[in-house]
Amino acid sequence: MSAATVRNPAVRRLADWSAERLRALADDHGTPLYVLDLDRVRQNYRRMADAFPEAEVYYAAKANTARPVLRALADEGAGIECASAGELARVLDAREAQCASDARAGRDDPRAGVAGSRVHYTAVNPPDRDLDVAVRLADDHPGLTITVGAADTLDRLAERGYDGRICLRVNPGVGAGHHEKVATGADAKFGVPYDRAADLAEDATARFEVVGLHAHAGSGISGEDLSAHRELVSRMGDLAREVESQDVELEFVDVGGGFGVPYRPDEDPLDLDAVAAATREALGEVDATLAVEPGRYLVADAGVLLTAVNTVKEAGDGAVVGVGAGMTTLARPALYDAHHEMRNVSADAERRPDREVTVAGPVCESADTFGDHWLADPERGDLLAIGNSGAYGYEMANQYNSRPRPASVVLDGDDVRVARRRETIADVTAVEPEDQA
């Protein structure tokens, strides 16, 4: 089945990708290569918007900031949630120094051109530079909302002359997620203490327009974690009623993102309608509109990472299959022991027997492995596809071992657009002053 013929199933498997198309993309653009199917992103968004018809959906851009993705989701009606000044500059049609220098360098304009009123900036311990940029952008883009998770961030904004839209991020005391490193809801780093939030919201109205409350439990919540989600939403409903009773006119209560997707074939997809029903029931009656901010759910299964087999080494009873992508390309397995399905795309036309092998990258770290996988017996030169790579894949890639970042392409029907060209070693060293000894 080709990508374009998949209608709107909740699960998209690695086997659904056309091998022929993936091989052609690898031939044209080289590997490692991130491939993202925009049609699938749109389908995922529509499924989310259909499940939450009463809610505002803000896409958490940190999952994948490729400009075609931001534009496609904004066109579908999504707002965008940003985690930094850099993400804000990408998302807004802003005259930022960074954008100007990109233009001078002849690069395509990296800005997505989303209206300020559709953008939330969630500031987590924001550096001064981020606040400076955010305040400047808020001036140019009316309606931008700044989400604040510490009382003194309010002071820092006021010191910069900001008196605009504020959302208060609350620590709900309930965390969830696929790994302890991605649970945010009970981590004191995020949000103001729950029991101080109502007073803080009321006090803040003296200096700002307080428009929302926000909390986020964590990332990769499965159907089994729903009790944590329900508890978070219920606490936010209680808080919203208290704040509204203090005559603060809230526009929205944002209960975060975190909606998980299956990474293993035996995992079930989230029943979004059930999640939405549980959310509604837990929130109860509030005047404010519900908001959600999914990242992974919209982009994860729209992406694959293509990589070539460069080494096959028999070792003991098994084999280690060396590939070009590593922890610098896709960090999730090394960071969270995350599992990503793999498929030997080259072997599809042949009848090679499956074999369990360890797939490992080129980085000089023992953690640089994608774990054990059953694959059609890999040979040097084969092309492997790594599934569910559309979220937190390219975004977390880095240059450790002086390894240039990979390229990424976006498919829109039959169109193929380069979202990020492949970096070169010259890109890696470009930030070093030329006169350095």
Ligand SMILES: Cc1ncc(COP(=O)(O)O)c(C=O)c1O
């Ligand atoms: C504040 C906030 N909102 C939204 C998200 C998106 O999470 P996910 O990609 O799991 O939907 C995150 C990431 O965990 C987050 O920290």
Ligand SMILES: N[C@@H](CCCC[NH3+])C(=O)O
């Ligand atoms: N980067 C994490 C998700 C966390 C998002 C940020 N709070 C992952 O790949 O699963």
